[in-house]
Amino acid sequence: MTDSTLQGHNRQTPEVSKKDIDRGDRLRVGRAVVVDRYGKWARINHWITAISLILLALTGLSLFHPSLYWLTALFGGGQITRMIHPWIGVVLFFSFLGLFIRFFRLNLPAREDAQWAARIGDVLKGNEEKLPEVGKYNAGQKFVFWAMSILIVILIVSGLGVWERYFSQYLTVEQMRVAVLVHAIAAVAIICVWIIHVYAAFWVAGTLRAMTRGNVSGGWAWRHHRKWLRALAAYGKRDDQTK
Structure with missing residues (x-):
């Protein structure tokens, strides 16, 4: 190009403004x-978030079910895994908060998002010319952003509720059980969203370059x-x- x-190019085009750029x-x-x-600090922020999420998933899964307990060997055993898991969650929360503050404006809903989502078949087929012109993020990327935002808040709130060393005295046993259930459901959901995010990054050729270079x-x-x-x-x- x-x-x-x-x-x-002189085809009819949507109106653009300074709000469409970072x-x-x-x-x-x-x-x-x-x-x-993406600038250097945005990329560093992204990779801290990504690494934190991976570590959080591995440590969390190792504590989720006895069949996955072998994963604790990656972190020096069960006691260390249980100790570092919530702290990794704190790092994830504040790291993603940096991304949220930086990019939430560009992820607000736009008129073309509904049209893009309605043509999801063309998205999957790679028929880009049949899709509406989009800003820095399309509807799929915005879904990932807001899903991550909501799920991370749910994870940090429910995680604090079951962090026995510091917060167990503030909840009843019944409330802690609910917090554990909510935490587990949110964890599974965010792993699914992360898989979609990673798959899309590899599927759309040239996307990874944005977060590496x-x-x-x-x-x-x-x-x-x-x-x-x-x-x-x-x-x-x-x-x-x-x-």
Whole structure:
């Protein structure tokens, strides 16, 4: 994709605004267009969250059922696993909080989200041209974001309720049983959401590059997030290397 392609396309397009872009987004125009999608700190924040979630899932599953107890060997045994599990949860909560504060505005519902979701068949078939133009995040990505947000809150609240060393004295036995059940259900749900997130990252070629190198090709942005690319072209930061 070249800059002339970006400027020259004349099909009817949705209105864009500065609200469609993040402060770290930038166009780099040369022989081809490269788009900065995530800055260094956003990527570090993301990977801390991802690693915390994986560790939390492994330690939690090891305590969930006797058949999975062997997973505690990865962390030095049952006692250590039980001790570090809630602290990993605290790290996850505050790490995701950073992502939430940074990106919640871009994940608010938009008019095109319902149209995108209604054409989920075309999404799965890769018929991108039949989909509405979307901003930095499509409806599927927004679902993952808000599902993660809700489930992490449920996990931290229910987890504190069963953290016996510090909070057991504030709950009755019946309340703790409910908290354990809610915690387990939320944990299974968030693992499922995480699997969807990871699968989509590998399924859509070029997506992982955004979270490893911080940028995507102009062609990737044009195909998957055209409204976001238009907003960047109109209002975003720009490095023009053709001059």
